[in-house]
Amino acid sequence: MQLTNKDAFSKVEANYPKINEAIIRNLDEIIAIRRDFRKHPELAFEEKRTASIVASYLRQWGYEVQEHVGGTGVVGLLNGKQPGKVMGLRADMDALPMPDEISASYKSLNDGIAHTCGHDVHTANLLGVAKVFSEIGLEKGTLKFIFQPAEEIGQGAKAMIDDGVMENPKVDFMAGLHVNPTLNVGEFSLTNAEYTCGAVDIFELVVEGKGGHAAHPHLAVDAVMISAQVLVALQQIASRQVDPLKPVVLSVGQIQGGTKGTILPNTVTMNGTVRTLDPSVRDQVPQSMEKIATQIAEAYGGKAYLDYQKVTPSIKSDAAARVALSELVVDLFGKESFKWVNPSMGGEDFAYFSQLVPSVFFRLGTKSSDDTAYGNHHPKFNVDEEAIRFGMTVFSVLTQRYLNEEEGK
Ligand SMILES: [Zn+2]
Ligand SMILES: [Zn+2]
CATH class of the missing domain: 3.40.630.10 (Zn peptidases)
Incomplete structure (x- = not known):
């Protein structure tokens, strides 16, 4: 050449x-x-x-x-x-x-x-x-x-x-x-x-509510609303719970739930990835995620289940x-x-x-x-x-x- x-x-x-x-x-x-x-x-x-x-x-x-x-x-x-x-x-x-x-x-x-x-x-x-x-x-x-x-x-x-x-x-x-x-x-x-x-981890978070008519939310447990709050709250792990000098990325790339605007679904599923460098932060994040998701869901009468998988270390x-x-x-x-x-x-x-x-x-x-x-x-x-x-x-x-x-x- x-x-x-x-x-x-x-x-x-x-x-x-x-x-x-x-x-x-x-x-x-x-x-x-x-x-x-x-x-x-x-x-x-x-x-x-x-x-x-x-x-x-x-x-x-x-x-x-x-x-x-x-x-x-x-x-x-x-x-x-x-x-x-x-x-x-x-x-x-x-x-x-x-x-x-x-x-x-x-x-x-x-x-x-x-x-x-x-x-x-x-x-x-x-x-x-x-x-x-x-x-x-x-x-x-x-x-x-x-x-x-x-x-x-x-x-x-x-x-x-x-x-x-x-x-x-x-x-x-x-x-x-x-x-x-x-x-x-x-x-x-x-x-x-x-x-x-980055260490690569993936997760699936299922928020379980109680389906119902969108016009009567008080008779249902709104999994969509709970998911929205959980999603925002998860971002506070990086900003409030982890040492700011140790990076963490938590991204949700997929949300699935519901079939129609007038129906509150039973469940909403979120899929995402977590990236960290430090192994101690890698262990800390899923514990925080689980606590935040289950307790927010509980506060509104629902439940949350986290399936967290470690894929590749840093x-x-x-x-x-x-x-x-x-x-x-x-x-x-x-x-x-x-x-x-x-x-x-x-x-x-x-x-x-x-x-x-x-x-x-x-x-x-x-x-x-x-x-x-x-x-x-x-x-x-x-x-x-x-x-x-x-x-x-x-x-x-x-x-x-x-x-x-x-x-x-
Ligand atoms: Zn490559
Ligand atoms: Zn590649």
Whole structure:
């Protein structure tokens, strides 16, 4: 490919010549693989084609491969010449149930399924890193490539962990990335906080009243009115009950109840999501919700039932790894290429890995024009593929630095 940013890699070329040469040698192939994935997207836990392509490349490149880990997950293992630490690198493989509206030749062929979160890029990028190490070899330690299914439904990472992906050999450190169109190609960002991505919980709240004629509310218990009061009161959890320095989002995205304006329904059902960063706040919110909802409902003669489900925890970020990654990016690409950013309340199921071992999760810039400025999950989402060179470089150098580090450091 034609690189627009020739000078950006001068330090990589000088300090990590083998990695740099291997990436240049393989970049075209990796970009072709990415386009093939974009063209053939698959939904969560249905990534059969993607997984078998990943597995066959890994085998071809000399990796020890395990398939069907946590459903459609794939693991590739590479042992270094000397024993040492075990580093895990993760990519997610699933696409979204939505149309693909890009005009490129590699637009989705699967109707109603699209790689609009960029997991095609993550998968190709990680395969690229696997190719690099298959060519330059690994001096020390072990490298575990983890290709997970079903990130979009928050279940793939956990499924792989339950299937033993973090054991045999036991992973010591995990790294992951996500493509991000708010950053330009060549830019990286990282959150300088212990918890970096929102814990995702969902809930269903049913308010039960007593149905009746809307003209005679005194003979009924109005579940619609109770729901309205509960909905407003729930917002006071964030403003009055939780430490204002610890964020919480409580959103109700769906309310269902009633059939006609003149009939008071028996029940109203609300569905929503709660996002938090701090685990103690995550435990506090459902208790408050239940109390507020049941007691307001009771005050008006009704009842409320809360079904609250924890889906994904927040990503825990290792302090030393954050510093190491920020220094690495600045060393390679200069100060302007790195930004510290606030945590996001969006969820990422990389969180499950980060709960088990020290981890780092960063954002990779992918924007260079209007075509690559659409947000993740937008039907026109696309990336500038030069970002893959940056992604492969940072993963490769991070791996080499981590595995060659002195023990105990
Ligand atoms: Zn997504
Ligand atoms: Zn994503």
